[in-house]
Amino acid sequence: QISEAEVALFSVSSYACQRRTTLDNHNSNLTDALSLLAENAELNNEDGRGVAFRRAAALMKALPTQVISMSQLRGLPCLGEHSLRVIKDVLENGVSSEVESTKQSKRYKALKILTGIFGVGAKTADRWIREGIYNLEQLRHSGQTLNRAQKSGLEHYDDLNEPVTKAEADAIGEIVQKAVDSVLTGSQVALTGGFRRGKLTGHDVDFLITHPEEGKEVGLMPKVVAWLESQKTTRNSYLESKDGPARPASNMDRFERCFSIFKLTKGKEQETASHKIWRAVRVDLVVSPISQFAFAVLGWTGSKLFERELRRWAGHEKNMSLSSHALFDNTQNKYLRATSEEEIFAYLGLEYIPPSERNA
Ligand code: TTP
Ligand code: MN
Ligand code: MN
Ligand code: MN
Numbered sequence: 001q002i003s004e005a006e007v008a009l010f011s012v013s014s015y016a017c018q019r020r021t022t023l024d025n026h027n028s029n030l031t032d033a034l035s036l037l038a039e040n041a042e043l044n045n046e047d048g049r050g051v052a053f054r055r056a057a058a059l060m061k062a063l064p065t066q067v068i069s070m071s072q073l074r075g076l077p078c079l080g081e082h083s084l085r086v087i088k089d090v091l092e093n094g095v096s097s098e099v100e101s102t103k104q105s106k107r108y109k110a111l112k113i114l115t116g117i118f119g120v121g122a123k124t125a126d127r128w129i130r131e132g133i134y135n136l137e138q139l140r141h142s143g144q145t146l147n148r149a150q151k152s153g154l155e156h157y158d159d160l161n162e163p164v165t166k167a168e169a170d171a172i173g174e175i176v177q178k179a180v181d182s183v184l185t186g187s188q189v190a191l192t193g194g195f196r197r198g199k200l201t202g203h204d205v206d207f208l209i210t211h212p213e214e215g216k217e218v219g220l221m222p223k224v225v226a227w228l229e230s231q232k233t234t235r236n237s238y239l240e241s242k243d244g245p246a247r248p249a250s251n252m253d254r255f256e257r258c259f260s261i262f263k264l265t266k267g268k269e270q271e272t273a274s275h276k277i278w279r280a281v282r283v284d285l286v287v288s289p290i291s292q293f294a295f296a297v298l299g300w301t302g303s304k305l306f307e308r309e310l311r312r313w314a315g316h317e318k319n320m321s322l323s324s325h326a327l328f329d330n331t332q333n334k335y336l337r338a339t340s341e342e343e344i345f346a347y348l349g350l351e352y353i354p355p356s357e358r359n360a
Pocket of ligand 1: 284302
């Protein structure tokens with residue numbers, strides 16, 4: 001038994017954007033459990049619960065050592081009654097009974113499988129489950145009408161559920177750069193998302209595209225997509241996109257964006273038993289005007305929780321509104337211009353946190 005005086009105590013900010021969260025996680029047994037419950041809540045459209053579990057998981061990720069005793073958690077923020085119960089279960093029994101029963105549940109398994117299809121969200125999956133569809137086989141034989149993206153997602157299901165490696169992300173980056181160079185000289189491509197935070201694998205590859213001359217980026221996305229589509233005969237090509245190339249974006253933000261699937265030629269060493277010489281990879285492309293570029297880079301680098309916490313900090317602590325386009329100061333009633341992420345953190349009164357420490 002370890003006495004209370006011997007256990008390490010932690011002092012941690014309640015805002016993830018005030019913490020340095022690297023990929024070096026000392027409590028993955030706890031964060032895996034909390035993340036699974038967060039995911040389950042999100043899959044069931046229980047957003048409040050999802051955020052609560054995400055915040056608890058993010059707090060545990062930020063702790064500098066492994067937690068071995070509940071007494072170490074005293075006074076820590078972000079840990080609600082439910083999260084504490086899950087943590088206690090894992091510390092005492094090695095696993096959380098709630099996590100184990102969730103993992104085994106027919107509904108959770110079906111939601112995971114169905115939302116694993118590109119273009120299928122929690123609402124569609126729920127509707128299918130209510131119609132008795134629990135897996136891909138049942139979906140294929142159900143006569144459900146699938147849109148183009150979903151058809152493509154089903155066709156490339158295994159590829160798209162296999163993690164993307166950094167090497168593959170770099171290869172995709174070269175293709176995107178080539179496409180962008182071909183349609184508008186001087187355009188710039190920046191890697192965002194998890195790979196910018198130093199992750200070694202991802203579920204997709206995220207890129208932000210801009211041009212140093214304001215306005216030149218208008219209409220760039222459809223041109224880039226057309227170029228990629230024209231490469232159908234070459235070894236690397238573009239397969240399908242979810243949002244039409246030039247369609248106005250959803251309510252998330254107003255950038256031209258394209259959630260797409262690329263066909264990436266495999267290196268010799270990666271060729272599989274199936275002798276397929278290419279694999280499908282999810283790629284997100286976003287175009288931003290140069291005046292908004294710093295905000296877009298910050299907004300698309302993530303993690304999702306880090307972004308959420310930045311916006312919460314801005315609103316609650318600074319009376320400012322932060323988006324992937326701009327920062328508005330409600331007190332001064334004006335937009336604050338920035339050309340770097342460092343400037344945005346400074347406006348927010350936050351110590352600069354580099355991408356590799358935004359893995360909340
Ligand atoms: P994701 O690509 O979903 O996540 P990720 O790159 O952190 O992790 P993964 O390895 O699983 O791909 O999103 C990256 C960032 O993009 C995320 O922090 C928030 C932002 N984002 C938006 O701003 N709008 C959107 O519609 C989406 C999907 C993401
Ligand atoms: Mn460490
Ligand atoms: Mn990503
Ligand atoms: Mn993405």
